[in-house]
Amino acid sequence: MGKKLTVEEINEHSKNPNQGFDNCSICNGVELAGSMNEVNKESFDLICSECVERAKLQAFFEEQGFQVHLFEQDNEQNAEVESWSDGGVDMIINLLPFTKEEFIKYVNDFDIDEEIMLNRQDKRYCADFTLTQSLKDFKKYHTGLKKVSTKLKKL
Numbered sequence: 001m002g003k004k005l006t007v008e009e010i011n012e013h014s015k016n017p018n019q020g021f022d023n024c025s026i027c028n029g030v031e032l033a034g035s036m037n038e039v040n041k042e043s044f045d046l047i048c049s050e051c052v053e054r055a056k057l058q059a060f061f062e063e064q065g066f067q068v069h070l071f072e073q074d075n076e077q078n079a080e081v082e083s084w085s086d087g088g089v090d091m092i093i094n095l096l097p098f099t100k101e102e103f104i105k106y107v108n109d110f111d112i113d114e115e116i117m118l119n120r121q122d123k124r125y126c127a128d129f130t131l132t133q134s135l136k137d138f139k140k141y142h143t144g145l146k147k148v149s150t151k152l153k154k155l
C-alpha cells in the first residue's frame with residue numbers, strides 16, 4: 001500500500017528533479033511515483049489502494065441490499081449504510097470511518113433492548129408495533145446483520 005504524502009513531504013521530494021508523483025483520480029491523494037498500481041478501467045487514471053478498498057466495500061454492501069451514502073468528514077471517508085427491517089423500520093448505520101472493522105464492531109455492539117426503547121419513544125412506531133412485534137422485528141434484523149458480518153469477515 002502506498003503512503004499519502006503531506007504538503008511538506010511533497011515539497012521535500014520535489015527538491016529531487018527526478019522524483020515523480022502519482023495522483024489518485026478519486027481522492028486526489030499524492031504518493032511517490034509507482035506506488036499506485038490500480039487503474040480506473042474507464043479513464044485509465046491511477047487509483048490509490050484506500051480508494052480501491054473503499055470501492056470494494058461499497059460494492060459488497062450494495063450486493064447485500066444496503067444503500068451506501070459516502071461522505072467526507074475531518075478528512076476521513078465515512079458512510080451511512082441504510083436498510084429496512086422486515087417491519088419497515090428505516091435503519092441507518094453510521095460508519096466513521098467507512099471500514100469493514102467499523103461495521104463488524106457495530107453488529108457486535110448492537111443492542112436489541114436499546115433499539116426497542118429508542119423506537120418506542122415514537123408514538124407512531126408504538127401504534128404500528130406491539131412490544132412482541134418490535135422484539136421479533138429487531139431480532140430478525142440483527143440476525144441479518146450478523147450474517148452480513150460473517151460474509152464481510154471473509155471478504
Ligand SMILES: [Zn+2]
Nearest residue numbers: 024027048051
Ligand atoms: Zn484515493
